[in-house]
């Protein structure tokens with residue numbers, strides 16, 4: 001899926017949170033949004049995943065404005081997008097069911113009912129619970145292939161975050177939207193998720209990622225966008241943005257110099 005944001009703005013109760021943001025994510029491309037806390041990264045990702053409607057400008061998925069479609073048609077577009085939130089929220093059931101839930105709620109109702117019938121028939125002919133290949137494959141991608149029958153409540157924070165990621169992968173989304181998916185993870189778990197991002201890219205999925213981790217942005221991105229106070233300061237190939245930023249504010253941010261002092265913008 002090609003996602004295009006054209007001068008997109010978003011405001012709540014008259015307060016601007018994003019102003020005139022233009023960016024695109026193509027198939028097989030990883031675009032990373034960096035910026036200080038409160039810059040608007042999560043809001044931008046929520047717009048990209050169709051959770052919120054822009055208050056200005058245009059957003060298009062494969063050249064179609066999903067907000068101009070009927071609710072049902074917009075949901076069909078929405079089903080092609082997988083979002084992983086900053087904090088994992090899992091249901092109190094097995095790991096496999098947690099991953100499967102993501103796939104099921106993305107299916108239209110007739111398919112869901114057929115799936116229910118199949119599972120019921122499965123249960124009648126065998127005692128063992130069955131796990132869908134897609135679910136296992138997604139769990140293997142995040143290094144949790146052996147954990148499918150574990151209780152989600154028994155997982156560590158890092159494992160839970162990987163299960164959330166697997167839930168999004170199992171839907172085979174055209175576009176993955178990842179909001180700081182590794183912020184609470186140790187280096188090993190972070191490396192596993194970065195590999196999964198690479199695999200998604202190889203499969204031709206687009207990835208829109210927000211991260212606070214500059215090294216991660218350098219490692220995984222094709223292009224990097226720097227967001228500051230709701231405005232996109234610059235966007236370009238990762239190497240260029242990190243090594244030769246065009247804007248002084250980007251330079252200061254990637255160098256790690258503080259842009260804020262007592263909440264006052266210094267730039």
Ligand SMILES: Nc1ncnc2c1ncn2[C@@H]1O[C@H](COP(=O)(O)OP(=O)(O)OP(=O)(O)O)[C@@H](O)[C@H]1O
Nearest residue numbers: 012015017035036037038039040041042043044210
């Ligand atoms: N629904 C809302 N109503 C009012 N203000 C909001 C709303 N959503 C976000 N904001 C404000 O918009 C700004 C951007 O928030 P956002 O969460 O998008 O930033 P962020 O870059 O993701 O921050 P962080 O890196 O800390 O997660 C913040 O000042 C936030 O308080």
